[in-house]
Amino acid sequence: MTIGQLAEATGVPASAIRFWERHGLLPVPERRSGQRRYAPEAAERIVVLRTYQQAGLTLEEIREFQRDQPHRQAMIRAKITEIEQRTVDLRHATQLLEHALQCGEEDIVTCPRFRDTMARW
Amino acid sequence: MTIGQLAEATGVPASAIRFWERHGLLPVPERRSGQRRYAPEAAERIVVLRTYQQAGLTLEEIREFQRDQPHRQAMIRAKITEIEQRTVDLRHATQLLEHALQCGEEDIVTCPRFRDTMARW
DNA sequence: GTTCAACTTGAACTAAGGTTCAAGTCAAAC
DNA sequence: GTTTGACTTGAACCTTAGTTCAAGTTGAAC
Numbered sequence: 001m002t003i004g005q006l007a008e009a010t011g012v013p014a015s016a017i018r019f020w021e022r023h024g025l026l027p028v029p030e031r032r033s034g035q036r037r038y039a040p041e042a043a044e045r046i047v048v049l050r051t052y053q054q055a056g057l058t059l060e061e062i063r064e065f066q067r068d069q070p071h072r073q074a075m076i077r078a079k080i081t082e083i084e085q086r087t088v089d090l091r092h093a094t095q096l097l098e099h100a101l102q103c104g105e106e107d108i109v110t111c112p113r114f115r116d117t118m119a120r121w
Numbered sequence: 122m123t124i125g126q127l128a129e130a131t132g133v134p135a136s137a138i139r140f141w142e143r144h145g146l147l148p149v150p151e152r153r154s155g156q157r158r159y160a161p162e163a164a165e166r167i168v169v170l171r172t173y174q175q176a177g178l179t180l181e182e183i184r185e186f187q188r189d190q191p192h193r194q195a196m197i198r199a200k201i202t203e204i205e206q207r208t209v210d211l212r213h214a215t216q217l218l219e220h221a222l223q224c225g226e227e228d229i230v231t232c233p234r235f236r237d238t239m240a241r242w
Numbered sequence: 243g244t245t246c247a248a249c250t251t252g253a254a255c256t257a258a259g260g261t262t263c264a265a266g267t268c269a270a271a272c
Numbered sequence: 273g274t275t276t277g278a279c280t281t282g283a284a285c286c287t288t289a290g291t292t293c294a295a296g297t298t299g300a301a302c
Binding site: 134136137140144154155156174179180181 | 258259260261262267268269
């Protein structure tokens with residue numbers, strides 16, 4: 001598999017794959033006449049990393065994560081807690097947006113329902 | 122209220138408040154001898170904006186949002202859908218992290234539970 | 243033996259969302 | 273009348289996560 005095929009297979013651009021490799025998120029692949037060659041399993045790793053990233057982990061965190069560190073368990077637990085908080089944030093924003101849909105013509109902030117809703121947080 | 126007091130009250134740094142004002146997210150406040158003076162209601166607006174931001178809206182989107190636009194309802198609905206997708210991403214990452222907690226010693230990607238879990242998405 | 247697509251590199255550039263800095267102003271306290 | 277603390281400005285800087293570019297190589301196809 002070349003980098004282009006891997007990009008195609010995962011939906012992650014080749015430029016990003018090189019970037020991740022340079023920054024230590026991906027193992028250095030075999031080369032044939034200068035070009036990177038990947039085993040099919042490489043795609044799985046990329047997709048997993050992308051999933052972590054979509055959840056808001058930074059590349060730095062994902063990198064740390066792959067090293068079998070002493071603090072790894074604690075890090076993971078902390079991250080889960082953080083994600084729970086972000087889920088709450090998303091729920092709050094959805095509530096604001098739904099109010100905003102209803103108080104259509106008003107300033108999105110002065111709507112009295114906002115105050116009521118936010119008071120409950 | 123001075124900008125420092127507003128920052129204190131909202132938890133948003135004064136530098137960020139100035140930045141938001143420059144970028145059209147906040148109304149231009151009154152000045153007394155050159156300094157910005159805010160009504161107490163200003164704090165509420167700041168907290169609402171921050172909540173939107175924590176949900177992943179860009180400042181540009183938040184700015185658009187405050188102008189009573191023709192497409193506003195559609196924008197809001199699109200945003201709600203986007204947030205739902207992001208909630209799903211968070212749930213996936215939580216699942217990966219929980220597996221990672223259990224397959225403690227292994228490479229976080231080669232754990233077979235990953236493949237099973239991700240196959241269900 | 244040339245053309246072509248896909249790859250290679252390092253360096254520069256982008257975008258968002260701020261923060262930090264230098265240099266200065268202002269009002270109140272002492 | 274000077275010290276203090278909080279404010280003012282524009283400009284420069286920062287981080288994250290890449291993308292884009294120029295210049296070059298490679299193998300396969302024609």
